[in-house]
Amino acid sequence: MRIALFATCLADTMFPQAAQATVSILERLGHEVVFPQGQACCGQMHANTGYFKQAASIVANHVKTFEPVLDGEWDAVVVPSGSCAGAARHEQRLVAEHVGDAALVKRVDALSKYTYDISEFLVDVLGLEDVGAYFPHTVTYHPTCHSMRVAHVGDRPYRLLRAVEGLTLIELPDEKVCCGFGGTFSIKNSDTSTAMVADKAANVMSTGAEVLCTGDYSCLMNIGGALSRVNSGVRVMHLAEILASTKEAPFEGHVSFQPSKDQVRL
Template identity: 80%
Template structure:
């Protein structure tokens, strides 16, 4: 398959390892990955904050950038983010309807139908749960709000993690409770956000897992910061990073919230 990568603005600007790992997984599985260079934000942040006119302009760029999937230049679009996958399939249509752009609404629906969170692409499109990964560590998984409630990725991330050789998956208490990030929510309501992420960090530490995994770097940034502030020693990793790791080539990301002594990937 020829698959277009929508890296997301957060990965592109701050946490490139999720996008790098996504490419690594798909190329290892024999697929070609292309990177459309005109891509920017999907417009989710603007839409969530009520700036629909500004969001519409960003979404028009998104549509122009990823239109080649409609004439079969690519087979699919992959997003290493349940949040942005959900935005492309749901929130972009809300914005198009709000600004009264019926042509844009049609296009976002058509492109959204070919847009998949990484876990969806692997499980539903490629028919895989075992992607040949090796990660001999204890892991707990936080299912982010948008991946559960907007993208509806369901149990796919769990099925992928359970198939990783050497990995021990530990259930996270109150796993579907929000971590308190919510984009601008954490900025506008810092006290509430801090209380929420403190409880999430406490739940993570209660599992005694070496690694916290999620499918969204926005939530990883929030929870990882809380874990780092209390010197938990828990490493945070994107699902793609774990799935990209093999016996021959343990995946090495370029960002860690944990002290160097707690980095477990290269053991």
């Protein structure tokens, strides 16, 4: 298959390793991955804060960039983010409706049918749970709010993690409770957000796991910051990073939750 990578603006500017790992997985499985150059933000941040008019032009750019999938140029659009996958399939339509652009609504609807979170694509489209990964560590998984409640990825990440050779998956207490990030929520309600992420970090540490895994680097950034500030020793990794790791080629893209100075745009 020929797959278009929707890297997300967070990956492109701060944490490229999730997108790099996604490419590694898909190419290892025998698929071709392309990176459409026109991609930018999906408009989620603007939509979440009520800036629908500003979001509309961003949504239009996203649709224009990935619309070739409708003509068969690619087979699917894959994104290493339940949050952005949910935005592309749900919030973009709300934006187009809000500004009264019926044509954009139709284009968003058509594109959304080809847009998948990486876990959905692997399990639902490729029919895989075991992708040949090897990761001999203890891991706990935090299901991010948007991945659960908007993208509805369900148990797919868990199924993929349980199939990883050498990996021991440990249940995270209160796993479905928000980490407190929520994009601009963490800025507008910083005290509440700080209390929420402190609880989440404490739950992560209570598992004794070596690694905290999620499907969204936004939440990894938030929880990873809290874990770092208390010197927990817990690493944070995106689901794709773990799935990209093999015995022959351990994935080395993971770094501190803070971007290194030498990281560059995809």
